Amino acid sequence: MLSTGWGITLKLHNDELIKKLNLTAVKIRRHIIEMLYKAKSGHPGGSLSAVDAIVTLYFYHMRHNAKKPDDLDRDRFILSKGHAAPTLYAVLAECGYFDVKELKRLREINCMLQGHPVCQHIPGIEASTGSLGHGLSFANGVALAGKLDKKEYNVYVMLGDGETDEGQIWEAAAAASHYKLNNLTGLLDRNFLQIDGNTEDVLRLESVRERWSSFGWNVIEIDGHDIQQIIDALHEADERENQPTMIILITVKGKGVSFMENNVDFHGVPPNELEYKLAIRELDTLQRKLEGI
Amino acid sequence: MSKVMENPRSAYGETLVELGKKYPNLVVLDADLSKSTKTIMFAKRYPDRFFEMGIAEANMISTAAGLASCGKISFASTFAVFATGRVYDQIRMDIAYSNANVKIFATHGGISVGKDGASHQMIEDIALMRVLPNMVVFAPSDATQTRRIVERMATKYGPMYARVGRASAPLIYKKDDLKDIKIGKGITTKDGDDISIIACGTMVDYALDTRKLLSKEGIKARVIDMHTIKPIDKKLVLKCAKETNAMLTAEEHSVIGGLGSAVSEILAEKGCSCKFRRMGIQDMFCESGEPKDLFAKYGLSAYHIAKTAKELLK
Ligand SMILES: Cc1ncc(C[n+]2csc(CCOP(=O)(O)OP(=O)(O)O)c2C)c(N)n1
Numbered sequence: 153m154l155s156t157g158w159g160i161t162l163k164l165h166n167d168e169l170i171k172k173l174n175l176t177a178v179k180i181r182r183h184i185i186e187m188l189y190k191a192k193s194g195h196p197g198g199s200l201s202a203v204d205a206i207v208t209l210y211f212y213h214m215r216h217n218a219k220k221p222d223d224l225d226r227d228r229f230i231l232s233k234g235h236a237a238p239t240l241y242a243v244l245a246e247c248g249y250f251d252v253k254e255l256k257r258l259r260e261i262n263c264m265l266q267g268h269p270v271c272q273h274i275p276g277i278e279a280s281t282g283s284l285g286h287g288l289s290f291a292n293g294v295a296l297a298g299k300l301d302k303k304e305y306n307v308y309v310m311l312g313d314g315e316t317d318e319g320q321i322w323e324a325a326a327a328a329s330h331y332k333l334n335n336l337t338g339l340l341d342r343n344f345l346q347i348d349g350n351t352e353d354v355l356r357l358e359s360v361r362e363r364w365s366s367f368g369w370n371v372i373e374i375d376g377h378d379i380q381q382i383i384d385a386l387h388e389a390d391e392r393e394n395q396p397t398m399i400i401l402i403t404v405k406g407k408g409v410s411f412m413e414n415n416v417d418f419h420g421v422p423p424n425e426l427e428y429k430l431a432i433r434e435l436d437t438l439q440r441k442l443e444g445i
Numbered sequence: 446m447s448k449v450m451e452n453p454r455s456a457y458g459e460t461l462v463e464l465g466k467k468y469p470n471l472v473v474l475d476a477d478l479s480k481s482t483k484t485i486m487f488a489k490r491y492p493d494r495f496f497e498m499g500i501a502e503a504n505m506i507s508t509a510a511g512l513a514s515c516g517k518i519s520f521a522s523t524f525a526v527f528a529t530g531r532v533y534d535q536i537r538m539d540i541a542y543s544n545a546n547v548k549i550f551a552t553h554g555g556i557s558v559g560k561d562g563a564s565h566q567m568i569e570d571i572a573l574m575r576v577l578p579n580m581v582v583f584a585p586s587d588a589t590q591t592r593r594i595v596e597r598m599a600t601k602y603g604p605m606y607a608r609v610g611r612a613s614a615p616l617i618y619k620k621d622d623l624k625d626i627k628i629g630k631g632i633t634t635k636d637g638d639d640i641s642i643i644a645c646g647t648m649v650d651y652a653l654d655t656r657k658l659l660s661k662e663g664i665k666a667r668v669i670d671m672h673t674i675k676p677i678d679k680k681l682v683l684k685c686a687k688e689t690n691a692m693l694t695a696e697e698h699s700v701i702g703g704l705g706s707a708v709s710e711i712l713a714e715k716g717c718s719c720k721f722r723r724m725g726i727q728d729m730f731c732e733s734g735e736p737k738d739l740f741a742k743y744g745l746s747a748y749h750i751a752k753t754a755k756e757l758l759k
């Protein structure tokens with residue numbers, strides 16, 4: 153497994169690294185399907201679209217240590233679109249923040265993993281989310297504290313595209329550029345779907361790029377499932393001076409499971425038994441392909 | 446005998462469609478949850494009078510007030526957690542203070558939301574809405590009552606809030622019952638003279654189950670369906686205090702600020718010394734889980750209510 157310690161301790165050839173991260177992403181997708189099937193509830197679509205970016209952050213880019221989740225110098229990740237909790241839980245478990253066995257008890261009574269992230273009870277969770285629209289403001293606060301305390305850490309926050317309907321997002325967008333929060337990077341999961349349908353039919357968002365740049369942000373648009381592009385964008389964001397960066401991840405809701413892809417019906421409905429088996433089979437095939445078997 | 450179930454959310458959607466025909470000035474707003482709140486039924490029938498606001502609840506509430514200021518009957522819907530706390534100042538200024546004809550109909554109230562967890566289990570909404578001047582507050586107990594209350598909301602002027610749960614609920618009343626239900630008038634659903642259980646929303650059915658449990662032990666419980674929490678039926682509360690030896694309130698809500706508080710305020714001010722307990726969520730956030738398990742863990746099952754009733758009557 154790649155290091156989840158400070159920086160990248162494994163000196164891998166680039167192709168090796170990308171392959172490892174892609175394989176980790178498949179593993180996380182399998183966890184998500186298994187968790188939601190077992191919990192008989194939850195949100196597959198937005199969990200699957202978010203996988204590649206979150207995997208790249210935790211297994212490659214961020215400085216963090218599962219043994220010291222409260223380390224004051226750690227980079228922070230905030231999942232503003234809290235309904236993608238399964239992705240974050242699976243990544244945290246694989247990093248060693250808690251036992252992978254906990255994943256099977258997602259959403260059960262008397263268990264740790266709540267339907268949406270709770271910072272108090274789950275190691276590695278930075279912010280309690282689930283009510284959309286708060287995360288960017290929270291991340292601003294963490295970034296401001298970093299500046300005040302002269303810390304080197306970076307703050308990463310993932311937003312849903314539908315989530316940016318919320319006015320609070322734009323209040324936060326203004327504040328982040330006003331305070332020149334270059335230690336803050338947003339990741340927008342641009343999968344073009346929310347619950348009632350396509351984002352452009354529900355409440356038009358385009359032009360997303362111009363919106364963020366007109367609010368004073370550095371904007372990078374990439375394929376949100378291309379690990380190399382995610383790595384490059386994160387590096388570029390960290391280098392930026394005087395400005396926060398928004399990485400627009402062009403993604404596919406339900407990515408990795410053919411019948412969930414771009415299918416709004418899988419926003420908040422878990423797979424049934426047949427769908428579960430099909431999904432796992434597809435992910436197995438994907439894994440073999442990546443391994444070159 | 447198994448209970449006949451119907452989802453109050455569907456009853457809401459169907460009633461909106463009927464009312465839409467009758468009232469051409471009725472408009473509906475939703476915030477990216479129309480499939481869950483069932484306003485989608487209205488959206489399909491009357492697309493011109495339905496406004497999809499996206500995930501932007503504050504904007505939805507103030508827009509609904511603007512529409513109402515021009516003579517529209519505005520219904521705005523989303524989950525209870527986003528329909529109240531998140532937009533409190535918008536409701537306070539644009540609806541309550543302005544005495545606007547806006548009807549907030551919230552679904553997914555209470556802990557029966559289940560597995561989504563405490564972030565989505567709204568147990569403070571009744572309290573929040575109850576303290577607002579001008580605001581009328583409802584918690585209908587089944588699909589039939591939901592239909593009648595939504596009709597009343599459309600026909601009577603003023604700010605109103607109603608909340609139902611997520612799950613299908615046992616039908617307590619027949620489809621055409623409750624023709625003369627009145628805002629602010631509680632219903633004596635079952636009579637009894639040992640103890641009164643005053644309940645609202647989902648807890649009315651639990652109170653009826655409690656009554657059965659108690660009757661096996663020779664205790665006769667009266668069940669009051671207090672569908673309107675504000676204005677509350679003071680007379681009925683005082684009558685129960687006089688006629689039964691003890692009183693319980695039951696709500697899928699915090700014991701602070703909701704039905705239990707409303708009833709205890711009446712009792713205290715009248716100097717009633719009847720034995721009294723509030724059943725509800727005891728000032729805490731709950732957790733993810735199956736609704737029935739949550740009801741058991743947090744003390745809202747019929748078994749728990751019956752146990753508390755017996756202790757009170759000791
Ligand atoms: C304030 C708020 N309003 C409504 C919801 C209900 N809700 C949960 S997910 C969702 C859609 C989110 O769409 P998007 O942000 O695009 O997420 P993704 O497509 O990545 O799942 C909605 C409306 C919520 N969680 N919070």
Ligand SMILES: [Mg+2]
Pocket residue numbers: 312313314341342343344345346
């Ligand atoms: Mg989306």
